Each structure stands twice: as C-alpha cells, then as structure tokens.
Amino acid sequence: MSVRVDWRTSVSLTGTVCKYLALALLVPLIVAVVYREDILVFVAAIVITVTIGYLLERLDPNPDLQPREALLLVALVWLAVAVIGAVPYLIAGYGTESTLRHPVNALFESMSGFTTTGATVLGEISTDRHSHAIMMWRQLTQWLGGMGIIVLMIAILPELAVNGAQLIRTEAPGPELQKLTPKIAETARILWLVYFGFTILLIGILYGLHLVGLAPNMHFYNAVAHGFTTLPTGGFSPEANSIAAFAAVVQWVIIPFMVIAGTNFALFWYVIHGEPRKFIRNTEFRAYAGAIAALIGVLGALLYSGAAPPLGQLGGTTEGTTEPALRQAAFQIGSLMNSTGFATSDFAEWDTSAQIILLFAMFIGGSAGSTGGGIKVIRWLVILKVARRELFTAAHPEAVRPIRLGGYVVDEDVIRGVLGFTLLYLLLFVFATVFIMLDSARVGYSLSILEAISASIATIGNIGPGFGKLGPFGSYLEFPTSSKLLMIFLMWVGRLEIIPVLVLFTGAFWKR
Numbered sequence: 001m002s003v004r005v006d007w008r009t010s011v012s013l014t015g016t017v018c019k020y021l022a023l024a025l026l027v028p029l030i031v032a033v034v035y036r037e038d039i040l041v042f043v044a045a046i047v048i049t050v051t052i053g054y055l056l057e058r059l060d061p062n063p064d065l066q067p068r069e070a071l072l073l074v075a076l077v078w079l080a081v082a083v084i085g086a087v088p089y090l091i092a093g094y095g096t097e098s099t100l101r102h103p104v105n106a107l108f109e110s111m112s113g114f115t116t117t118g119a120t121v122l123g124e125i126s127t128d129r130h131s132h133a134i135m136m137w138r139q140l141t142q143w144l145g146g147m148g149i150i151v152l153m154i155a156i157l158p159e160l161a162v163n164g165a166q167l168i169r170t171e172a173p174g175p176e177l178q179k180l181t182p183k184i185a186e187t188a189r190i191l192w193l194v195y196f197g198f199t200i201l202l203i204g205i206l207y208g209l210h211l212v213g214l215a216p217n218m219h220f221y222n223a224v225a226h227g228f229t230t231l232p233t234g235g236f237s238p239e240a241n242s243i244a245a246f247a248a249v250v251q252w253v254i255i256p257f258m259v260i261a262g263t264n265f266a267l268f269w270y271v272i273h274g275e276p277r278k279f280i281r282n283t284e285f286r287a288y289a290g291a292i293a294a295l296i297g298v299l300g301a302l303l304y305s306g307a308a309p310p311l312g313q314l315g316g317t318t319e320g321t322t323e324p325a326l327r328q329a330a331f332q333i334g335s336l337m338n339s340t341g342f343a344t345s346d347f348a349e350w351d352t353s354a355q356i357i358l359l360f361a362m363f364i365g366g367s368a369g370s371t372g373g374g375i376k377v378i379r380w381l382v383i384l385k386v387a388r389r390e391l392f393t394a395a396h397p398e399a400v401r402p403i404r405l406g407g408y409v410v411d412e413d414v415i416r417g418v419l420g421f422t423l424l425y426l427l428l429f430v431f432a433t434v435f436i437m438l439d440s441a442r443v444g445y446s447l448s449i450l451e452a453i454s455a456s457i458a459t460i461g462n463i464g465p466g467f468g469k470l471g472p473f474g475s476y477l478e479f480p481t482s483s484k485l486l487m488i489f490l491m492w493v494g495r496l497e498i499i500p501v502l503v504l505f506t507g508a509f510w511k512r
Contacts, residue, residue, distance in 0.1 A: 005510055006012050009063040010072040015056025017077050017083055017153050022049040027140055028088070032133035036093055042133060044089045052084065068509065070167050074150055075501050078492060080113065081149055085110035085141050092134050104481050111488045113141030114149070115495035116371065118235030118341030118464025119487070121477040125240045132221065135238040136252075139228040145495070146232020146371040148193045148263075155188035193270050195231060195371075202257050203227035206250065215250050230254055233261045233371045235464045237340025241344045242472060243331070251327055251344050255334050259292065262338030262366030280378050283406040288367050288377045292333060299357045300329035307351040337361040339373030341464030341472070348471025355450075355467055373462030373494065375425060382410060382418045424498050425460065432456040432490055439483045455479075459490040 029042040029362070066074065084309070086106035093101030100106045105121045112119045144152070150167050207223035209215035222238065230237045243254060260268075265286060270278040279285065303325040311441075328345055335342045336358050347358055362445040364380060366372015385403045393399055403410040433449075433456040440447040447455075454466025455476070465472040476484065493501045503509050 005068045005072060006064070006066070007069075007072060008058075008060040009065055009069045010076055012057050012060035012063045013065065013073050014076045014080050015053045015059070016082055017053075017149065019050055019053025019057060020153065021081055021084060022046045023137060023142055024140060025049060025088070025137070028137040031136045032131065035132040037131040038088075038133045041088055041091045041131075042137075044091055048087055049084050049092050059277050068085055071433075071503060071509075074167060075496060075504055077149055077153075078496060081144075082107060082114050082488075082492070083109040085114055085137075088134060088137050092131065098130070099477055103476070104484050108476065108484050108488055109138065111205065111491045112464070113138055113234070113236065114145035115462050115491040116142045116145050116229075116232045116234040116339070116373070117459060117462040117491045117494075118142070118339075119459060119470075119476050119491070120236070120464075121475060121484070121498060123477050125238070129258055132238075136221075136225060138236050139225045139234075139238070142232045142234030142236055143199065143228040146234065146261075147192055151188045152192060153190055154185055180258070190475055191265050194265050194272075198257065198260060198268075199231045202230055202253075205253055209247075209249060209253065212463050215247050218246055218250055226254070230257050230340065230342070231371065233338045233340040233366065233373065233462075234260065234310040235335070235339075240473070244344045248323075248327060251331055254342065255330050256329075258331075258334040258338050258340050258342070259289075261340065262334075262370045262372035263288065264367045264369035265371075268370050281406070284378045284381065285368050287381055291377065292337060295333045295357060295361055296326075296329045299354060300326050302351070302354045302357065303328055307354040324500070334363050335384075335389075336463060337364055337372075337374070338366045338370070338464075339461055339463040343465060343472025346471050346473055348467045348469075349475065359454070359457070359467075362454075362461055362463050365461065375422060375461075378405075379418045379422060381405060382415060383422060385410075386415060421498060424502065427457050428490070428493065428498065429460055432460065432486060435486055436479075436483050439480050439486075443480045445478060445480065453484060455487070456490070459487040460494040462491060462494050465493065 025042055025046045029039070029046065032039045032042050063069075086103070088111070089100040089106035089109055092098065093106065099121055100109060108119070111117070144415065154167060203223050206215070206218050206226060207220055210218040210223065225238050226243075228234075235242075237243065237245075243251055264282070267279045267282055267285060270276070274348050304322065331342070331344045332347055334340070339362075347355065349502050350358075363375060365374015365376045368378045382403065382405070385405070389401050389403060392401055403415060404460075433452050436455050437447060437449065437452040440452070451466060451468040451470055454468070455470055457472065458464055458466040465474070468474070469478070470476065476487065479487070
C-alpha cells in the first residue's frame with residue numbers, strides 16, 4: 001500500500017488560483033478608496049494573498065494534473081479561497097468590537113460567501129457598522145463563487161484548461177457535465193459570459209429604477225451589491241432588512257432573475273444561438289418551472305387566507321389582498337427553492353403550514369448547471385422514475401425498463417451516482433441536525449427541532465436563512481464554535497456536492 005496522489009501538484013495549482021484571487025480584491029480596494037475607509041485592510045489582504053499563492057505555487061514548478069489530483073485540487077481551492085477571503089474580515093475586525101475579529105466567525109462568513117450560502121454571523125448588518133468596502137467584498141465573494149472558482153480559472157488559465165473537463169465535472173452542480181463546445185475552456189468562457197451578462201442586466205435595471213424615482217434607496221452601490229448576490233443565488237445584502245428595504249417594484253424585478261439563476265445556464269446559450277426549442281423542451285426545466293408555479297400557487301393561497309402576520313416594515317398584510325400575497329409567495333419560493341436566501345418578510349413568523357411549504361422548496365433545489373443549491377430537480381426526477389420502475393418490476397420481474405429523461409436513456413452508472421449522492425446528502429443532513437441540537441443543548445443555547453433542521457438544510461443546501469432564530473433577519477452568531485465549524489464543513493461539502501470532499505477522507509483515495 002503506497003500513496004499515489006501527488007498532493008504537491010494540487011497544492012501548487014491551488015496557489016496559482018489564490019494568487020489570481022488577489023485581482024478580485026482590487027474591487028473592494030477601489031470601493032475603499034472611493035469611500036476613504038479600510039484602504040490599508042485591502043492593501044494588506046492583497047499582499048498576503050499574493051504571497052501565500054506564490055509560496056504554494058513553488059511547491060511543484062511543473063504540475064501534472066491527474067484525475068485524483070484534480071479531485072484534491074477542487075476541494076483544496078474552495079477551502080483555500082474561503083480562508084483567504086476571511087483575511088480582510090480579520091484585519092478589519094482586529095482591535096474592534098466586530099464579530100468578525102474571531103477567526104471562526106470570519107471563516108464562517110467567508111465560506112458562506114464563496115459557497116453562496118448567505119448564512120451570516122455579522123449580527124448588525126449595515127454600512128454604518130461595517131465599511132462599504134468590507135460589505136462589497138462580502139457581496140463579491142458570492143458572485144465569484146456562483147458560477148464557480150474553478151470554471152472561472154479554466155476560462156483564463158491554460159494550465160488548468162488541460163484537465164478542465166475533470167475539474168468542471170467535479171465542481172459543476174448536477175449529475176452530469178454538459179459540454180457546449182469541443183473545448184472545455186471555451187465552454188467555461190461561455191458560461192461565465194452568460195452569467196456576467198445577466199448580472200450586468202440586473203444591475204442596469206435596478207439602478208434604472210432608482211434614476212426614474214421608483215426605488216429611491218436603490219442607488220448605484222446597492223444596485224451593484226444586489227446584482228452580485230442575486231445571480232449566484234447568494235442572498236447577502238448590505239441592508240439589514242434584505243430586499244424588504246426596497247419598494248415592491250424592486251422585488252418584482254428580482255423574482256425572475258432568481259428563477260433564471262436556478263435554471264441551467266447552458267439552456268440560455270441555446271436560446272442565444274437560435275435554438276429556443278431545446279430550452280422549452282428540456283425535461284428538467286419544465287419540471288423546475290412547474291414546481292415553482294405549483295408551490296407559488298399553494299403558498300399564495302395560504303398567505304391570502306392569512307398564514308402571515310402583518311408584514312412589519314413593508315406595512316399591511318397579505319390576508320385578503322392578492323398582490324402582496326402573490327408577491328410574497330413568488331419571492332420566497334423563488335428565493336428558497338433556488339437557495340438565494342433573500343427575504344421580503346420574516347417567514348419565521350408565518351403559520352406552520354406556510355413554513356412547511358418553504359421547507360419543502362428548500363429540499364427541491366435548482367437545476368443542474370445553475371448556481372442554485374439543494375439536491376437539484378434532475379436528481380428528484382431520476383429518483384421518482386427509479387421508484388416507479390421498482391414498482392413496475394415488482395409486478396413484472398422479467399421486464400427490462402430503462403430510465404428515460406427527455407427521450408434519452410439515463411445510464412445506470414448515473415442512476416447509481418444520483419442515488420448515492422442523495423443518500424449521503426440525507427445522512428449528512430440527519431447527522432448535522434442531531435449534532436447541532438446536542439451541541440446547542442451542551443452550552444445552554446435554546447434551539448427547537450425545526451430550527452436545528454433548518455440550520456442543517458440551510459448550510460448543506462447553501463440556502464442561508466432558516467426558521468426561528470435563523471429566520472431571514474436572524475443570525476448564526478450565537479451558535480457554539482463547534483457547531484459553526486460543522487456548518488462551515490457543511491457549506492464546503494454542499495457546494496461541491498458532497499462526494500468530491502468526502503472521498504478525500506477515504507483510504508481508497510490515497511492508497512493503491
């Protein structure tokens with residue numbers, strides 16, 4: 001038995017990615033210069049990032065990436081960028097009363113950002129308490145993590161493009177990789193261009209609403225900040241009240257973009273190239289759209305009948321009023337099913353029936369190839385068809401009945417992968433729920449079973465908000481450090497769809 005994985009190759013290329021991450025830190029540095037705050041924080045962060053990246057890169061001057069090294073690289077990159085992303089928080093919080101001065105809190109916020117989870121330990125969220133630059137870095141981490149750090153690096157770094165298919169297959173959400181072009185680097189550029197285009201479009205619309213007087217507080221900073229976190233289904237906001245801080249027209253604008261973010265981005269490429277039928281006929285998209293419509297209908301009816309209390313900062317109530325009920329239902333289903341985590345009202349105070357609908361939406365998830373989290377619609381389709389086949393073959397044992405999606409036969413290896421992933425996902429969810437309950441009881445932190453369940457699913461599904469204390473205007477700050485560390489792990493594992501991380505903890509990965 002001997003170690004086969006050349007970890008130096010993976011660590012060296014991780015250093016390369018970290019070095020280029022310093023370029024992203026220029027964005028909050030520019031914001032710091034404009035607002036004249038925290039300039040030295042980001043100068044220091046850039047120097048530290050470049051230094052760490054350069055030192056790691058020198059471990060292997062001529063890296064040769066093989067399949068196992070690719071798996072290790074993807075897992076290490078996502079962990080490394082979260083650690084580096086915590087550096088500005090730590091520097092800015094040092095010597096202050098900020099919650100981010102604690103390393104675990106800083107890492108939690110950074111991991112939540114890059115994995116587009118949207119869970120926070122900030123406590124008080126505002127540009128009065130934290131600088132505009134720090135808040136913009138918080139937003140930018142979600143945008144970088146949305147389409148994928150590895151996908152971005154494959155698009156710009158030739159040394160990663162050589163093994164790009166293996167890397168994207170490991171990072172991309174969903175059971176299978178969909179290549180749009182023969183060259184994987186070109187596919188990566190296409191995905192990022194579509195992603196970038198929708199981001200710019202949303203920013204333009206939001207700022208346009210401000211210019212015409214329909215959204216007075218949606219100034220340019222807020223427009224950019226929310227553009228950075230809508231398309232990656234992140235959910236961070238520099239406003240303490242999230243999207244509830246803005247007019248109803250802003251909420252209606254953001255709803256379709258959240259739905260877009262949960263759609264397979266490859267389908268938009270077909271539309272651009274004059275093949276809209278592939279979009280409309282896509283089995284997963286039709287199921288995804290159908291699920292959203294059905295859940296909005298059910299939740300809207302519940303809210304119309306009075307399942308929500310008066311809407312606080314929004315004013316009024318949804319009871320007996322069509323527009324607010326429909327808007328709240330559409331927004332929260334679009335937000336939680338796609339793991340965005342934005343909020344327009346405190347659904348933690350809704351009736352149990354309405355909360356159950358939201359919890360159900362959390363489990364469904366977005367589409368494969370999207371920036372949405374959760375188990376994914378395509379996997380649920382496969383699971384349902386497998387269950388149907390088992391019932392059929394129980395009555396007809398000699399029958400051979402392949403699983404089909406969109407007219408194509410699904411390979412049995414893919415089916416096994418879907419079932420294996422879902423089982424691991426549910427096992428981790430149950431384990432995390434029990435651990436969080438026991439750990440909170442150990443330190444005397446009162447937590448209901450619904451809150452523990454929502455904490456578990458919100459972190460492993462990269463959703464963010466939960467119920468009770470973890471509602472859309474709540475925080476994860478009061479959890480014990482051990483629970484926060486587990487949630488950091490869950491966010492990391494959930495973003496990489498479990499197996500690429502868990503396989504590193506098996507002896508078979510490292511040995512012959």
